[in-house]
Amino acid sequence: MTTPPRAPLILGLLGLIPFVWGAATVLNADLAEWSMRTLGSRFVGPYVQLFYGAVILSFMSGVLWGFATKAEGAQAATGYALSVIPALWAFLMTGNGPVAAGLNLMAGFTGLLLLDFAFWRWGLAPVWWMPLRVLLTGIVLICLAIGVFA
Template structure:
């Protein structure tokens, strides 16, 4: 019995000494030393890995005869869009009711002045002499200038030294002051351009404003409910302005084609 105990203890010390050189054998956790009176036929190793995740054996591969999990199929575009809309609807519940109501009410002119709704609704007589695209672009410029106001107000309310966050070496207050006036300039510049070019500038400016708000929210510099509301309202504004832009381009396409044909004839 003593000879069996001695041989078993020497084997155990040998495996423990080789554990430093063979890290994959660490899942063989040695059991406590055998006490006198215990049969040497009892196993001195424990293969249970639940108590120590470090000693877990590596996942079996195909070379070792294991079975790999089949790759997950990517979701279809329809299911991905449905999931994103579900997440957005859940996040919109966090928006204060008054802010949500005022924001949705402010999106009504975008929808009402977009084709073909603008040609169906009985608009006021004041707008009868104005092209619907011009009225929509003017309203878009006003709303775009409003998007810089929250950043200017937050910069005034919070001391510059209270936030350690910075953008490319500039303090957050400096970035907010500069960006607070940028949408106004972009909207004014869009109104100086022809209809199609002005609408294109407005669509790009709304997307840029959303990207800036996204960057601010990612750094915790905006309320958590503000970005979901901005995403919804920006989507409505961009789709409304984009539909008007596409209609103008479609109407202007035959004239451009005729002008190019006429120019080609003159060159001959």
């Protein structure tokens, strides 16, 4: 495995800001209060994580769809079918309160990592894809766990 290029690494890390911010506001009551007053309740604690997590799972469906365009025949059909799972998961599994939604997002991001691995093994994702996805997914899961369990 190789190191991700600088641009995807930096943009991927910047994309973690809502997850990290949500975890920080769960762990720091003063930050949560400031965020509530300044930014509004949608940008505090697990709520920012849940909304943004659903958006990112949907975005990643589009990324996987793009990878599927590199395949042909049955592999392409399989890739297209698998690529819609993260978006459908986000749509169907993020209700029933913040704890259930957070747990379901954790499962969704774990499943997404498995899909990332499959597309990577098929040679449809860049060679540096898995180091990037493991790093980003690990941080997302830690942040979501803070939102669920703290």
